Amino acid sequence: MHELFKWSRKWWPGVIPLVICWGIAAWTSTATVEADLAARSNAALKDTILDKRRIAVAGRDVTFAAEAFSEEGRQSAVASVEAVPGVRLVNDGTRLVPEAKPFVWSAERDVVRVTLTGSAPLPSSKGKLLEAARNTLGGVEVADQMSLARGAPPRFDSAALLLLDQIGKLKDGKITLTDTKVNLSGMARELGGREAIAAALRNLPEGYSVAANDIKAPPYIFQAYKDPVAVTLTLTGNVPDNNAHAGLVAAAGRKFFSEKVVDNLKASVGAPSGFANAVVPALGALSRLSTGTLVVTDREVKLSGDAFYDAAANQIRAGLGRDFPQGWQYKADISVKPAASPVDATVCQQLFTELLSKARIRFESGKADISADSVGLLDRLTETALRCPNATIEIAGHTDSDGDESANQALSERRAEAVMDYLVKAGLPATRFQAVGYGATQPLAGNDSEEGKAQNRRIDFVVK
Structure with a gap:
C-alpha cells in the first residue's frame, strides 16, 4: 500500500498538464x-x-x-x-421593421445645415438620399435623423431625390413628403427660385402631388440713383425681361436729359404685376429732383431726395402714386435743395440756352399737352427763372412747316402758354412772362428732313 501511495504521488503531477492541454x-x-x-x-x-x-x-x-x-x-x-x-x-x-403610417419624410434647411428626418424605406434609399443631399448642397452640413420604416409609397426614392434637388434652391425652409403629398415652405435663395421649384415639381412621379407650396421669393428690387456731381443716373436691381429692360432704359434716357444712364440692371423672373407701369412714372418723379434715390421693393415705391423748389416738392409728394397700378404702395421723403444764388439777365439767358441745347420740351403729337418726359427739364428751367427774379422772359413757341400755317401758328401759341402755365403754377409771377407763338416762321433747320423738322419744333426762352 505504501508503495502504491508513493507511485500515485509521482503520477498525479503529470495529469495536471494533460488536463490543461485537453481543455485548451x-x-x-x-x-x-x-x-x-x-x-x-x-x-x-x-x-x-x-x-x-x-x-x-x-x-x-x-x-x-x-x-x-x-x-x-x-x-x-x-x-x-x-x-x-x-x-x-x-x-x-x-x-x-416598424411600419410608418403615414409615411413621412422631410428635408429642412436653416442657415448652417440641412437636416433629413422621417422615414426611409431601405438602407440603400437612406444612403442615396444622404449622398444626393451632400452632392446637391456642396459643403453644407447634412444631418441624418432618418429612421427605417415600412410603408413607403411606390417610387418614393424618385420623389424624395427630386425634392432634395429643390432644397438647394432655398435660403431656408422645409420640404415634407407625407405619403404622396408634398408640402413646401420657406424662402427661395434667388429671384426665380420659387418659379424654378414650381416648374420642377411638375416632374414628380405619377401619383404624387403638391398639397401646399408656400415658398416665398426674395424681395424684387429695382433702384435708381441720381447723382448731380457725377451727372449720372445709375440703375441697379431687377427687371422682368429684356424687353422691359430696354423700355426702362429708354424711358430713363428721355426723362433724364443731362445725366448719363449707367445700366446695371439684370433680367429676373418674379416681378410684381404692373412693374413697368409703376417704375416709369416713379422715374419721372425722380427726374424732378436735384439729387435723389428711388427704391422699388416688390409693390412698394420709396422716393427720397431734394426738389429744386418748394412747389415741386409739394407736387411730387401729392402726385407720387397717382399713376401706379392698383395695390402699389408708395412713400415720398422729399426736401428742397438750398436756393441757388441770383444771377443777372445775361447769365440767366446763358443758363436757359444751355438747358434747352440738351433737350427740348416735348408735347403730345399735334397738341399742347406737355409730355411727362419733360417735367424734369421744366423744373430745371423753373429753378433758373427763380434765380433771375428781375428778368422778363419771353416763352416762344415754334413748329415745323407741316400742315396749315394758321393751325401751326395757333399750336405754337398754345404750347408757349402751356409752358408759361407750368411756371406760374410753380410760384412765379405771370407778369414776368410773355407767351408768344411764331408758328413755322423762324426755323432753325430745313423742313425737308425729319431731323430738321424736329429741331424746328421747340420752345425757346428769351430773356428781355
Missing part, C-alpha cells in the same frame, strides 16, 4: 467552430436586405436577430441561416 484543445476547437459558423451564417445573408443584424453562435446553435423589410424577406433570411452546414439550431430573434 477543446476550447480552441469549439471557438474555431463557432467563428466558422458565424462567418458562414453572415455570408449566407450577404444578399439579404436586413437592418440591425446580429449573429451569435454557441456551439453549433445560432442566435439570429435582425429587422426585415417584409415577411417574405424575414422568413428567407431565417431559412438561409438554417441551411448553413453545421448549424444545429437557429434561435429566431428576427422581426419586421
Whole structure:
C-alpha cells in the first residue's frame, strides 16, 4: 500500500498538464467552430436586405436577430441561416421593421445645415438620399435623423431625390413628403427660385402631388440713383425681361436729359404685376429732383431726395402714386435743395440756352399737352427763372412747316402758354412772362428732313 501511495504521488503531477492541454484543445476547437459558423451564417445573408443584424453562435446553435423589410424577406433570411452546414439550431430573434403610417419624410434647411428626418424605406434609399443631399448642397452640413420604416409609397426614392434637388434652391425652409403629398415652405435663395421649384415639381412621379407650396421669393428690387456731381443716373436691381429692360432704359434716357444712364440692371423672373407701369412714372418723379434715390421693393415705391423748389416738392409728394397700378404702395421723403444764388439777365439767358441745347420740351403729337418726359427739364428751367427774379422772359413757341400755317401758328401759341402755365403754377409771377407763338416762321433747320423738322419744333426762352 505504501508503495502504491508513493507511485500515485509521482503520477498525479503529470495529469495536471494533460488536463490543461485537453481543455485548451477543446476550447480552441469549439471557438474555431463557432467563428466558422458565424462567418458562414453572415455570408449566407450577404444578399439579404436586413437592418440591425446580429449573429451569435454557441456551439453549433445560432442566435439570429435582425429587422426585415417584409415577411417574405424575414422568413428567407431565417431559412438561409438554417441551411448553413453545421448549424444545429437557429434561435429566431428576427422581426419586421416598424411600419410608418403615414409615411413621412422631410428635408429642412436653416442657415448652417440641412437636416433629413422621417422615414426611409431601405438602407440603400437612406444612403442615396444622404449622398444626393451632400452632392446637391456642396459643403453644407447634412444631418441624418432618418429612421427605417415600412410603408413607403411606390417610387418614393424618385420623389424624395427630386425634392432634395429643390432644397438647394432655398435660403431656408422645409420640404415634407407625407405619403404622396408634398408640402413646401420657406424662402427661395434667388429671384426665380420659387418659379424654378414650381416648374420642377411638375416632374414628380405619377401619383404624387403638391398639397401646399408656400415658398416665398426674395424681395424684387429695382433702384435708381441720381447723382448731380457725377451727372449720372445709375440703375441697379431687377427687371422682368429684356424687353422691359430696354423700355426702362429708354424711358430713363428721355426723362433724364443731362445725366448719363449707367445700366446695371439684370433680367429676373418674379416681378410684381404692373412693374413697368409703376417704375416709369416713379422715374419721372425722380427726374424732378436735384439729387435723389428711388427704391422699388416688390409693390412698394420709396422716393427720397431734394426738389429744386418748394412747389415741386409739394407736387411730387401729392402726385407720387397717382399713376401706379392698383395695390402699389408708395412713400415720398422729399426736401428742397438750398436756393441757388441770383444771377443777372445775361447769365440767366446763358443758363436757359444751355438747358434747352440738351433737350427740348416735348408735347403730345399735334397738341399742347406737355409730355411727362419733360417735367424734369421744366423744373430745371423753373429753378433758373427763380434765380433771375428781375428778368422778363419771353416763352416762344415754334413748329415745323407741316400742315396749315394758321393751325401751326395757333399750336405754337398754345404750347408757349402751356409752358408759361407750368411756371406760374410753380410760384412765379405771370407778369414776368410773355407767351408768344411764331408758328413755322423762324426755323432753325430745313423742313425737308425729319431731323430738321424736329429741331424746328421747340420752345425757346428769351430773356428781355
